[in-house]
Amino acid sequence: MRAIGVIRNSRRERLSRAEFEELLRSAGYEVLAIVEQNREEHPRYNIGPGKLEELKELVKELKPDKVIFANRLTPSQAYNLWKELRIEIMDRWQLVLEIFEKRAHSKEAKLQVELASLQYEIPLVKEAIRRIRLGDRAGFKGMGEYQTQQYLKHIRYRMGKIRDELERVKADREVKRKKRENAGFVLVALAGYTNAGKSTLLNALADENVEAKNQMFTTLDTTTRRFRLGTKRILATDTVGFIDGLPPFIVEAFHSTLEEIVKADIVLLVLDSSEPWGEIRRKFLASLQVLRELKALEKPIIVALNKIDLIEEADAEEKVRLIWELARERGISLEDVVKISAREGRLEELMDALNRVVLKLPKYGAFRIIVKEPEKVPAVMALINSVGEVLSVEYGEKTRIDAYVQTGMVGEIKKMGAEIERLNHSGEGEELEQDEGYSDGG
Ligand SMILES: Nc1nc2c(ncn2[C@@H]2O[C@H](COP(=O)(O)OP(=O)(O)OP(=O)(O)O)[C@@H](O)[C@H]2O)c(=O)[nH]1
Ligand SMILES: [Mg+2]
Known part of the structure; x- marks a missing residue:
């Protein structure tokens, strides 16, 4: 497919040409030309009427399959542009969706992409219906009024079906997540x-x-892998990549994927440090914005450059400093x-950071564990080690173990015949209250 790209920059909106070209490439387009304009948004065509004439000439000359905007177009702008250019018009989010469509592998990801595309089409179809009623001949993709109406109905019906299916997938995922959490995973x-x-x-x-590739949106499905951090068991989940101003309809469609972030104990925010600071800053802020939409900013966040x-080392250090500064500012x-x-x-x-943060999680607490029967000590130690960290051990008539343990495992340890009490900050034991929020295991 051959495309002409259009970028309109304004004071409010600065779009990266490199990123746009990268998006076009990722979607598989051959880019014939990029038309750029600096001006505020024109209500009718997004770009100015003069630029539109230039674009018209270019379309005549280069005969692309599509004209693709780096900006977001309103339904009426898309319609007006189509009327002027008589060629398929796409905007930024349709382009992103097209890439998503190519990359989706799992059933869930496919459904999510379809849902987002349908959601996106609704206002376009409605606009077409409105125009037909105003006397325009061509409806949505050349359909007449009746067909367009039917199509709208079909979209709504299909969206309902997809939402139901996604609910089921989500319930399934929830069950799995609970199991993992109960098994002591972070x-x-x-x-x-x-x-x-x-x-x-x-x-x-x-x-x-x-799969990791030098292209955008390689991952659309969530993949979960386990690893060990010392004695602690961690489950790490990969998620769909963010992009500037990820529109709410995509966030919504990918909610069950992004939900892995909502449910996580720790968010690891990955940034590409090899880019210039301006780019890192932009992407860092865009990522924070998505985390904010997911209400995940309250979670422990580790930024990985x-x-x-x-x-160079010095460059890396400087970027670390700038990240801290920017976060503080915000x-x-x-x-x-x-x-x-x-x-x-x-x-x-x-690894060091994770180790530290894991033990600070609310699901971990410092406990003193007393084991009276020596023969039980190895089993208790093994259990502690599988979900926590031993701080100190004192062998004697009774064995006294101070350790970080997941609060959910307290019941399990009691069942082994050990006494367990929470340590307060001064390291003194406190009687355990039954209503402290941990379950009794079993
Ligand atoms: N030099 C270098 N390249 C890296 C490093 N980590 C990742 N890359 C490269 O960066 C590109 C993108 O890596 P991915 O792991 O696919 O990135 P991603 O964040 O999962 O991307 P999406 O799934 O598209 O969101 C690939 O070409 C990787 O080989 C690194 O530490 N050093
Ligand atoms: Mg990936």
Whole structure:
């Protein structure tokens, strides 16, 4: 497919030409030309009427299959442009959806993409109906009024069906997540701009292969891998990449995927450190915006500056500093900012940070565990080690173990015949209250 791209920049909206070209390439277009304009939005055509004439000439000359805007078009602008140019018009979000469509593998991802596309079509179809009633001949994609009406009905029906199916998939996922959580796993979600290196990082962490490619939106399905962090069991989930101003309809459609972020104990926000600071800043803010929409900003967030193998040490340090500064400016609290190279497996800083943050999670607490029968000590130690961390042990008539333990496992430890009490900050034991919020295991 051959396309002409159009970018209109204004004071309010600055779009990256490189990113737009990258999107076009990812969608598989041959780019014949890019038309750029700096002006405020024209209500009728988005670009100005003079630019439209220029575009018309270019379409005549180059005969592309489509004209694709880097901007978001209103339904009426899309319609007006189509009327003037008589060629398929797409905007930024249709382009993103087209890429998503290509990449979706799982049934869930396919359904989510379809839902988003249908949702996007509704206002366009409605606009076509309105125009027909005003006397325009051609309706949506050349359909007449009756057909267009039927088509709208069909869209709504299909959307209902998809939502039902997605509900079922979601329920299924919920059950799995509960199981994992009960098994003592800590859930870490990898989030971040598309192409930051999330899948590569997941591979490096778990030593398994998830498709990672130098193109945008490689991952649309969530992939979950387990790994061990010392004694702690972690489940890390890869998610669909973010992009500037990910529109609400896409966030909505991909909610069950992005929900892995909502349900995570820790969010690992991955950034590509090899880009200029302006780009990192833009992508960092866009990512924070999505996290805000997901109400995930309250979670512990670790920023991982990835691809440090491509830059100088001093440059990396400077970018770490700038991230801290920007977060502070925006009133966002981060747990840590670490430098990593997912490709080269340089993950030490990240591992340290994770270790620290995991033990601060509400699901962990410091406990004193007393085991009276010596023969039970090894089993109790093994259980603690599988979900927590031993701080100190004192052997004697009774064995006293101070440890970080997941509060959900307290019941399990009691069942083994051990006494357990929560440690307060001064390291003194406190009687356990039954209503402290942990379940009794079983
Ligand atoms: N040099 C270098 N390249 C990296 C590193 N991590 C990832 N990459 C490359 O960056 C590109 C994107 O990596 P992915 O892991 O697919 O990125 P992603 O964030 O999962 O992308 P989407 O799934 O599209 O959101 C690939 O070409 C990777 O090989 C790194 O630490 N160093
Ligand atoms: Mg990926």
